[in-house]
Amino acid sequence: GAVVSQHPSRVICKSGTSVKIECRSLDFQATTMFWYRQFPKQSLMLMATSNEGSKATYEQGVEKDKFLINHASLTLSTLTVTSAHPEDSSFYICSARDLRGAYYNEQFFGPGTRLTVL
């Protein structure tokens, strides 16, 4: 199967700072990437969907000005948490899909990024 990486795996930051998380598809081209958030002992909740070269589509209740998503290339999407606060502390997971290739019917998940805001 295809591989998706995330960087960093863990980040601790001070309240008010911004944090960027990268999601890369390593051996396939991701036409679509998804960003999920997972709080402890809870399920994955979709935050936004991004298609390469287009603006991201955000789920209801997710502030687009706070969670900036950029999908500038077919192998990289970034999520920037702006002016982070303690309530933004969570496990952020990306997934990627290639709607045009051999993996068109599958979605591959990254290993996640643990964000802790102090």
Place this chain on the structure above:
Amino acid sequence: GQQLNQSPQSMFIQEGEDVSMNCTSSSIFNTWLWYKQDPGEGPVLLIALYKAGELTSNGRLTAQFGITRKDSFLNISASIPSDVGIYFCAGQRDDSGYALNFGKGTSLLVTP
């Protein structure tokens, strides 16, 4: 997005026992998927189901896509300690941008 109803919430079983968990939805999905997540990691796909009524196996795992397209179950036979983890079902509709709606998860503990 809609969150699916997954049960049971947790299971505590002995090695060698069979396990069954299921997921239901109030709406139809085109694809049902089952994932396993270990602590601090992303979900890993176990089984994908694409047609109503489909029964698919992957080693000791068997999953079925319900006829109504609103439910799915996952069975694990002869459980082993490494089956420990959280299992999530996910549904996907082709007309919703291929995003996944996840269940709340089933936490599985297996004692030797």
